[in-house]
Amino acid sequence: MAHISIPKHKIQSLTFDKFKFPLVKLLTLAPELHSRGDRPLKMTFEDQLNALVYFHLQEHKSARHLIQDLDENEFAKQNIAPDGGISRSSFSEIINGRGLEQLQFIFENLYNQAVGVLPKAHAELGDLVSIDGSLIDAVLSMHWADYRKNSKKAKAHCGFDINHGIPNKIFLTEGNGGERPFVSRILSKGQTGVMDRGYQSHKDFDLLQEESKHFVCRIKARTTRTIVKQNAIKPDSHVFYDAATLLGTPNQNQTKNPVRVVGYEISGVKYYVATDRHDLTAEQVASVYKLRWTIENFFKWWKEHLKVYHLIARSEYGLMVQILGGLITYLLMAIYCQEQFNEKVSIKRVRQLRTTILNELMNGQNLDRGNSNGNNIVKDQKNLKQAKT
Template sequence: MPYHWTPGQKKKHRTYPKLMQPINDTLPDLTPLTSGSNRPLQMTFEDQINILVYFHLEEHQSGRHLLQVLNENHFARQYVAPEKGIQKSSFFEDISSRGLEQMLELFEKLYVKAARQLPKGHAELGDMTLIDGSLIDAVLSMYWADYRDGAKKAKVHIGFDLNRGIPKKIFLTDGKGDERPFVSKILSPGETGVMDRYYQRHKSFDDWQAEGKHFICRIKASTKRNEIRKNDVQSGGIVFYDAVVLLGTP
């Protein structure tokens, strides 16, 4: 019987389970994924997360390409694919309509574990969180589905822990979802949010201060400013203007 050897394959067999260990340790703590009908699930949430991780690691071109690999590749069949395999129709239905609740729970629990182990940089600046929203245009079927720039998009709203260099909170909306309401959901009292000028809304500034939340936000150059008190700045320093101001029209 011929023996096939692929360079690096043995190392991959050892590395992949180790990579997935933090996820596998967390799975028992998640809300169970159940079928919404009388049909049994074709794949568990564990199967789903394994497949999605593998998809991004291997950079497959499409969902169809991924399914082909899951059926034909020995490593993928052993470590990634559902034990009994999965049909194309069931695969795309499950990927697009199930597991979001479990995915968000998994994200939150993994952040808590990672935050305990990673060093906290720039602690003297307090807890700093970068906040931004981005359209998602990468889907498993994007190479063959009808996918246009102006339609069928989702938006992800992320809070990124600048002290530890990892994302900490995530929210999903449709592509037209406003980003500013998520600042209050992402920031906790005492934390400082770092945002681009899209988040500029003076009423929101007042609300965040009332909630005990700090923020650094770029503002438009044309913004009206009524100077209340001007503070001294160090000559030649990085801060060229420091003042307490009232933004907008009183």
């Protein structure tokens, strides 16, 4: 009797497929990644993106850890790694040398998808973007990442969409890179940049107004203010100052256009905030500045729970590739949490996602199940296939 070989089922996770679903259509629209020689690509852009998302989602601690998983974990071998696997040296060459244009396309378009899914908070305050920089520890061999003697760091300059709770812009420089030049590049017309006092620049305040971009920026208490118009203060308010002023010293660094300054006190600390938003009450201006902390919370969460700064790249190009991979993973998580649980991103849901994927793989979930769950899998797999066409 002839031996009949029964083909092995591909190990799949319905939850992981759902998590990645927003990428399906975008992958067909992304700029094509071409091989630099005559040989076909060892690792396609889809393979590269899958590996980056898998790296951040599963908390790998190094490129070595990731490559080992791609080689030994059956699910990773079948669903993440390119056909035939990938060596650590080849992976390093790929991460440090290609895919940046495609990742930027995915990030920008995935952000637009997320905006259409996520609820909008603070709509009455306008389109708010918190702006800040975050230092990334580098190694001494990363010569481009100048910071201090015997210390290398890079700096990510990020815009964070406060209303939707997601990042929307990212730039990368050496650790000593100036932050102010990126404000105008991060903001679009009509948006309000929310910034700490390190971004105080009277020249930039004028420039932003000329570009129809708005700002709410904390300023130093000792900043010279020439009052143009004093605004009334509500009784019993935490606001003690509200005036249209010319900031700075005349004939030196004074603003050309009047800037509104709101002063308020919280827990014994006095804040002075400059803005061109005259449509808001003084109390609303104070509330907008308080929302700046959303970007600080994002940086903390992003570093701690997605392990985005466990370096798998050394070049500036490669580090940007890694960072975009982390941001894309965060956007996918934001969409997934909203659609599945009607919630914001939380470490609880990240851990639950990882556990669910692991349980599905351990249980050998596949398309041959004849129960209703199996029918749901078939339906979802058909949706994934249709999305690609």
